[in-house]
Amino acid sequence: MAKYDESSIKILEGLEAVRKRPGMYIGSTDKRGMHHLVWEIVDNAIDEIINGYGDTIKITLHKDGSITILDNGRGVPIGMHASGKSTPEVIYTILHAGGKFEEGGYKVSGGLHGVGASVVNALSKWMDVTIYKEGKISNIRFANGGNVEIPLKTIGEAKKTGTMVTFLPDAEIFKNCSFSYTTICERMQESAFLLSGVTIYVIDEEDKKEAKFHYENGLINFVEYINDGKKTLHPVIHFDGSKNGIEVEVALQYSDNYNENILSFVNNVKTGDGGTHEVGFKTGITKAFNDYARSNNLLKKDQSLDGADVREGLSAVISLKIPEAYLQFEGQTKGKLGTPEARSITESITYEHLKFFLEENKEAALTILNKALQSKAAREAARKAREQVRKGTGKNSKERVLSEKLAKATGKNYALNELFLVEGDSAGGSAKSFRNRETQAILPLRGKVLNCEKASDHDIENNAELRQIEYAIGAGLGANFDPEDSNYGKVIIMTDADVDGSHIQILLITFFYRFMRPLIEKGMLYIATPPLYSIETGNQGKVYIATDEELEEKKKTIKGNYKIQRFKGLGEMNADELYETTMDPHNRRLLRVNLTDAALAEKRIHLLMGDQVEPRKEWINENVDFTLEDDFRK
Ligand code: 1YM
Numbered sequence: 001m002a003k004y005d006e007s008s009i010k011i012l013e014g015l016e017a018v019r020k021r022p023g024m025y026i027g028s029t030d031k032r033g034m035h036h037l038v039w040e041i042v043d044n045a046i047d048e049i050i051n052g053y054g055d056t057i058k059i060t061l062h063k064d065g066s067i068t069i070l071d072n073g074r075g076v077p078i079g080m081h082a083s084g085k086s087t088p089e090v091i092y093t094i095l096h097a098g099g100k101f102e103e104g105g106y107k108v109s110g111g112l113h114g115v116g117a118s119v120v121n122a123l124s125k126w127m128d129v130t131i132y133k134e135g136k137i138s139n140i141r142f143a144n145g146g147n148v149e150i151p152l153k154t155i156g157e158a159k160k161t162g163t164m165v166t167f168l169p170d171a172e173i174f175k176n177c178s179f180s181y182t183t184i185c186e187r188m189q190e191s192a193f194l195l196s197g198v199t200i201y202v203i204d205e206e207d208k209k210e211a212k213f214h215y216e217n218g219l220i221n222f223v224e225y226i227n228d229g230k231k232t233l234h235p236v237i238h239f240d241g242s243k244n245g246i247e248v249e250v251a252l253q254y255s256d257n258y259n260e261n262i263l264s265f266v267n268n269v270k271t272g273d274g275g276t277h278e279v280g281f282k283t284g285i286t287k288a289f290n291d292y293a294r295s296n297n298l299l300k301k302d303q304s305l306d307g308a309d310v311r312e313g314l315s316a317v318i319s320l321k322i323p324e325a326y327l328q329f330e331g332q333t334k335g336k337l338g339t340p341e342a343r344s345i346t347e348s349i350t351y352e353h354l355k356f357f358l359e360e361n362k363e364a365a366l367t368i369l370n371k372a373l374q375s376k377a378a379r380e381a382a383r384k385a386r387e388q389v390r391k392g393t394g395k396n397s398k399e400r401v402l403s404e405k406l407a408k409a410t411g412k413n414y415a416l417n418e419l420f421l422v423e424g425d426s427a428g429g430s431a432k433s434f435r436n437r438e439t440q441a442i443l444p445l446r447g448k449v450l451n452c453e454k455a456s457d458h459d460i461e462n463n464a465e466l467r468q469i470e471y472a473i474g475a476g477l478g479a480n481f482d483p484e485d486s487n488y489g490k491v492i493i494m495t496d497a498d499v500d501g502s503h504i505q506i507l508l509i510t511f512f513y514r515f516m517r518p519l520i521e522k523g524m525l526y527i528a529t530p531p532l533y534s535i536e537t538g539n540q541g542k543v544y545i546a547t548d549e550e551l552e553e554k555k556k557t558i559k560g561n562y563k564i565q566r567f568k569g570l571g572e573m574n575a576d577e578l579y580e581t582t583m584d585p586h587n588r589r590l591l592r593v594n595l596t597d598a599a600l601a602e603k604r605i606h607l608l609m610g611d612q613v614e615p616r617k618e619w620i621n622e623n624v625d626f627t628l629e630d631d632f633r634k
Helices: 006-020 022-026 031-050 088-092 117-122 181-194 218-226 276-295 339-361 362-391 398-402 425-433 456-460 464-473 498-513 517-519 548-557 573-583 599-608 613-623
Strands: 054-059 067-071 124-133 135-141 148-155 162-170 199-204 209-214 237-243 245-256 262-264 315-323 418-423 439-444 490-494 526-530 531-538 540-547 561-566 588-592
Touching: 006 022, 006 117, 022 031, 022 181, 031 067, 031 162, 031 181, 054 181, 088 117, 088 148, 117 124, 117 162, 181 199, 181 209, 181 218, 209 490, 218 245, 218 262, 218 315, 237 339, 245 276, 245 339, 245 362, 262 276, 276 315, 276 339, 276 362, 315 339, 339 362, 418 425, 418 464, 418 498, 425 439, 425 517, 425 540, 425 573, 439 464, 456 464, 456 498, 464 498, 490 498, 498 517, 498 526, 498 599, 531 548, 540 548
Parallel strands: 054 199, 262 315, 418 439, 418 490, 490 526
Antiparallel strands: 054 067, 067 162, 124 135, 124 162, 135 148, 199 209, 237 245, 245 315, 526 588, 531 540, 531 561
């Protein structure tokens, strides 16, 4: 029988605590949480590379659901630890046994990761660690949440060095989850951009797929990737600098489109909510352009370019390295940098380098500046026009065009008002007749709207349906769009719960993404969720059901007779029913459209809505599960 001493009981208690509350350590126990296990182990391999050992990481997804992460660093130490256990046993069974990077180096732990390899072990059915070091191959095996199954032993001779970790996530904790090749590839590509010269392989043994990520000019290649397919105005601008131990590296490039794409990272971890470094960067470029414009008499004395003017069409990646002692993250998801010094340092490095670049590259400088000046002029003209429309003083008031289709809200508190974009005239009619007239406006749409992936402002102006949406919202379009001017606090897409309805949703989202992106960024775009069924019973009356699963659950609880109605579309509901289930703020369930990763969203929209068929087919095959519920015959 195994002998338990005080310390082994403590270890088991520690790992047991992880199994009891996995969410506290990895955020959640869904697919996202399960991928945290991978990031945790990969981060250890990345740390080793950042410290100067090794240059390659290989990730293999196995058919049985387990995953292997291999690096060619020094290999985890294999000696005995003071506790009498082998060092690998300590690293993989004791919480926070990292102990690395105590002084000096940078740690790749932002937000949730950095919890330690033992957390991965605690949440695995089994884990196998093989170390190539000191001419030997050593192996240790754990099972059922971190119990040592086979202690560390030599299993062969090694010529190379490195660490290989394989684990199978415990199905009791991660229910119905599997690793996603696409998710892992996306993340590893991002890491490869941030680690110039490093090679990362991702291999899927089940589907026999393989990807290799390697970039010699990291951030420059990253910006080129973001701007791939766009018409760019100049080669990528790249600079770096450091102060007080904080290192700043930036790559940026303007294209002729008007969206801004700024991505930032701190110690190789994405800061999705920005923070002080992004603020400093923005201030830096605004100052540099204003200075340049003034000293070249391109702006009048009392005039200046706004931040939004100089960011039109800008793609940029900002990467900071901050010593641990200065690190400060904020926000619920810890995705926002709080370190105050990062602002002024990023600002001055950006300002100095950009100023120098503009002075040295007159042609590029004038092209970018011209664009900013145009953006400024267009923004001001558009604002003026909108003010006139609102006051009703416009000569050529576009409101006329709104015709009879839009049923306006009577309330003047724009923030409280809601615009429903409704599929079909029949549902539109129901929604018009039964709504809160003070706050709810209805705009019926006839069928499919234009796919805007490749549309220009001009195309929108020539498209009756989209022009109506533009005028109804009344806040401009594209570069001139300003969510502050929106006539509605919420824009709600309401379509049938079928394939055509989904198609209309994605077409509209593409339109908003391309032409009113701040509306999505500000969380003002929503999707209504109409019920699929109603069930009428003797004693409970009529209840509405959103999904097939819910219907099955409900059926089980009903005794006696019941009558089910399936709503094939919004038009099949009575007007009062539609209001009660889908529009009434007290009962309805709205899905907010959000944008967590701008660069990825950009690629996805391009992929899914663009004109290249093969990559789209491939993506759909890999990422969409077709089920019987998707009945394409209808
Ligand atoms: C596939 C995962 O963990 N590689 C790795 C980890 C470590 C070392 C080398 C290492 C570090 C040091 C000295 C040191 C370590 N990780 C940990 C902990 N790959 C992977 N490669 N020698 C080797 O920091 O001094 C401890 S050692 F705790 F973070 F897991």
